[in-house]
Amino acid sequence: MTEEQSRGVPTIRRLLLGAQLRRLRTEAGISREDAGEVIRASPWKIHRLENGQVSYKERDIIDLLRLYGVTDPGEIDTFIALAHEANVPGWWNAYSDLLPHWFRAYVDLEAVAAQIRTYQAQLVPGLLQTEAYMRALMRGTLRDRRPEEIERRVMVRLTRQRLFTQDDGPQLWAVMDEAALRRPVGGKKVLRAQIERLIDATTLPRVSLQVLPFTAGAHAAMVGAFSILRFADPDLPDVVYLEHATSATYLDKPEDVEEYAHIMSSVGVHGTPPEQTAEILGELLHDLG
Numbered sequence: 019m020t021e022e023q024s025r026g027v028p029t030i031r032r033l034l035l036g037a038q039l040r041r042l043r044t045e046a047g048i049s050r051e052d053a054g055e056v057i058r059a060s061p062w063k064i065h066r067l068e069n070g071q072v073s074y075k076e077r078d079i080i081d082l083l084r085l086y087g088v089t090d091p092g093e094i095d096t097f098i099a100l101a102h103e104a105n106v107p108g109w110w111n112a113y114s115d116l117l118p119h120w121f122r123a124y125v126d127l128e129a130v131a132a133q134i135r136t137y138q139a140q141l142v143p144g145l146l147q148t149e150a151y152m153r154a155l156m157r158g159t160l161r162d163r164r165p166e167e168i169e170r171r172v173m174v175r176l177t178r179q180r181l182f183t184q185d186d187g188p189q190l191w192a193v194m195d196e197a198a199l200r201r202p203v204g205g206k207k208v209l210r211a212q213i214e215r216l217i218d219a220t221t222l223p224r225v226s227l228q229v230l231p232f233t234a235g236a237h238a239a240m241v242g243a244f245s246i247l248r249f250a251d252p253d254l255p256d257v258v259y260l261e262h263a264t265s266a267t268y269l270d271k272p273e274d275v276e277e278y279a280h281i282m283s284s285v286g287v288h289g290t291p292p293e294q295t296a297e298i299l300g301e302l303l304h305d306l307g
Contacts, residue, residue, distance in 0.1 A: 029126030030249070031104035032070030035097070037253040039079075040068040042086040056085045074101040113174050116167065120266040124259055125178065131188045133248040135282050137230075137239045139195040141203070142212055145179055146192065146219050146227075151212040152176075154204025182222065193228045193239075193285045199302055206306050213299050213306075220296045228289035229298045238284040246278055 043053055043064075050061035057063075057078040066072045079101050083094055108126050110117055117125065128134065136143055141155060152175050156168050163171075181187045199216075202209050219225050230237065245259045258269040258278045269275060290298050 029070065029108070029123050030130045030254070031100055032072075032074070033254055034070075034251060035074065035100050035104055036068040036070040038097070039082060039086075041253070042083070042088065043068070046086045048085060053082060053085060056081050070104075073105045076101060109177070110174065113170060116171055116174065118265075121261075123268070124261075124266065125174075127247050127249075127257060127259075128178065128188075129181065130249065131247040132250040133189040133191070134245060135191045135248075135279075136243070136245040137193045137195075137282060137285055138198055138243050139239070140201065140243070141198050142194065142216065143190075143192045144175055145181065145190060146216060146225075147175065147179075148208070148212050148215045149176065150208045151203055151215075154208050158203065182224065187224060189224050189226075191226045191228075191282075191286075193230055193282070193289050195230045195239075196232050199229065199299070210303060210306055213303050217296050217299045217303075220292070220299075226292045227295045228286060228292055229295060230285050230289045231298075234285075234288040237288055238281040241281070244278055244281075246275065246282060 043050075050064040053064045054061045059078075063072075067074065067078075076098055079097055080094065083097060088094060088097075107114075108122065108129075110122055110125050114122070134145075141147075142151060144152070147155070149172060153168065153172050156163070156171055160168065160171075182190075199213065203212070216227060220227050230239070243261070247257045247259065249256075255270045255272070256275045256279075258267075258275055260267040260269070269278070
C-alpha cells in the first residue's frame, strides 16, 4: 500500500467526516431529529452518517452544512472533497469477493492506525506471519476453499504486512500466548521459520513483542483475542476489534476501550519483558529440535 492509498482509506474518511459533522451539529445545538428532516431522513440515518457507517451524498452534506451555519465556500468544498474520497473503494476492492464487509472496515482502520495493540491466544498475529505459516493456517481453517482462493487470501495478508515498510507505519505491541507459539501450524519446519521471523521482528523499531507463558496461569485476556487501534487524529476514538467466526464487533465507547486497555496492560505485566522475547523465542526453537 502506498502512502497515497493510506491517506485515501474510505473507512477512516467516513469516520473523520462523520465526527466533524457531529461536532458541528452539537455546537449548533441541533438535534438529530431536526438534522434528519433537512435531508429527508430519520434520526437513525444521521446517527449512521455521524459514525461513518454509510456513504455520503453531496446534496446531504451541503444541506447539513447550511443548517449548521457553515457558509464559507472553501470549507464547504473541503467537506465535499472528503465525502467523495470517503466513497471511493479501498485497495481491497479487488478482493471484495473474499473479504466480508465486517472485515473490510478493519483493514481500512488498520492501514491508518498510529498504534495497534493486540493479544493473540491461538495464532501468530497476521501482520507478523510468514507466507508459509499463513498458507498452512488458511488451509487448516478454510477447508472448503479452492487453492486459488487460498492464494488470493495470502496475497491480501501480505499486502496488509506492507504497513511496516512505510515510514509512517503503526507502532505494534503484540502479546502472544505461549500456546500460539507451540502450535505446529504447517509442521515443525514452518513453525521454525515463523519463530525465526518473530525473532527478526523483535529488532524492528516500531514492534514490541511479548510472550505470555503458561506459568502465568489464569489471566484477564482469557476472554479471547482482541486488537485495540489508536489513530493520530484527535477526532477519532480508539477502537477495539473482536473477531468472530462469521462477524466482528467494533467497540469505541470509552468505558469499553478502557476495559480492554486494562486487559492489555495486565497481560503485558504478566508476559515476559520485551527485551527477553528474542531469548524466549530462541528457547522455543531449541525445543522444536
